[in-house]
Amino acid sequence: MKSMKKYIAEVIGTFVLVTFGCGTAVAVGCDSASGSGYLLTALAFGLVIVAMAYSIGNISGCHINPAVSLAMLIRKQLTVTDFVGYVISQLIGSALGCVVLGIVFGFDCGFGANQIQSGWTSGNAGSALLVEIVLTFVFVLTIIGVTSKTDNTAVTGLVIGLTLTLVHILGIALTGTSVNPARSLMPAIFAGGEALSQVWIFIVGPLVGGALAAVVYSYLEKD
Numbered sequence: 001m002k003s004m005k006k007y008i009a010e011v012i013g014t015f016v017l018v019t020f021g022c023g024t025a026v027a028v029g030c031d032s033a034s035g036s037g038y039l040l041t042a043l044a045f046g047l048v049i050v051a052m053a054y055s056i057g058n059i060s061g062c063h064i065n066p067a068v069s070l071a072m073l074i075r076k077q078l079t080v081t082d083f084v085g086y087v088i089s090q091l092i093g094s095a096l097g098c099v100v101l102g103i104v105f106g107f108d109c110g111f112g113a114n115q116i117q118s119g120w121t122s123g124n125a126g127s128a129l130l131v132e133i134v135l136t137f138v139f140v141l142t143i144i145g146v147t148s149k150t151d152n153t154a155v156t157g158l159v160i161g162l163t164l165t166l167v168h169i170l171g172i173a174l175t176g177t178s179v180n181p182a183r184s185l186m187p188a189i190f191a192g193g194e195a196l197s198q199v200w201i202f203i204v205g206p207l208v209g210g211a212l213a214a215v216v217y218s219y220l221e222k223d
Contacts, residue, residue, distance in 0.1 A: 022112030044166030053157025067210030111187035113195035132205025140213035178202035194216025
C-alpha cells in the first residue's frame with residue numbers, strides 16, 4: 001500500500017509537470033525569439049518542481065523523472081522494484097498530461113515536444129545529446145547534493161526548482177530542454193513526426209547525465 005501511494009504521487013507529479021510545463025510552452029511559445037514566452041516556459045517548469053516538492057516530496061521524494069529515479073537506484077536509495085514502479089508511474093502521468101493538453105489546445109498542438117531547435121545553427125544529434133547529458137548532470141547533481149543533508153529540507157524544493165529553471169534558460173534554444181525522459185517520450189508520441197524520430201536523444205541523454213551525476217557525487221562524498 002505504501003509503494004502504491006508513492007506511485008500515485010509520481011503519477012500526479014509528472015501529470016502536473018507536463019500539463020503546466022509543456023502546456024505553458026504550447027500557450028506562450030518557447031522559442032528563443034519569443035523572449036517572454038521563453039522565460040515563462042523556463043519558470044513554469046521550475047515552479048512546478050517547487051510546488052510538487054513541497055506537496056508530494058514527503059511521499060515519493062518527488063522524482064517525477066526517470067533520470068532522477070535512475071540516479072537514486074545507482075545510489076541504492078531506491079529498489080529495483082520501486083524504480084520500475086516509479087518509471088511506469090511517471091510515464092502514465094506524462095500521458096495523462098498530454099491528454100489534457102490535447103483536449104485544451106487540440107491534438108495537433110505539438111505538446112511542447114522536444115526537438116533540436118531550428119534556430120540552433122550548429123545543432124545536430126550529437127551536440128543535442130551532449131547538451132542533454134550536461135544539463136541533466138547539473139540538475140541531478142543538484143538534487144542529490146541538496147537532498148543529502150537533512151538541514152536543507154526547508155529549501156530543497158526551491159533549490160531544485162530554480163535549478164530546473166536555470167537549465168531551461170540555456171537549453172530551450174538548443175533542444176527545448178528535456179532532462180527528463182518521461183516529459184519527452186509521451187509528448188513525442190502524441191506529437192509524432194520529427195519529435196518522435198528525435199526522441200531517443202531525450203531518453204538517452206538524460207539517463208546518461210543522471211547516471212553520471214550519481215557516480216560523480218558518490219565519489220565526491222567519500223572520505
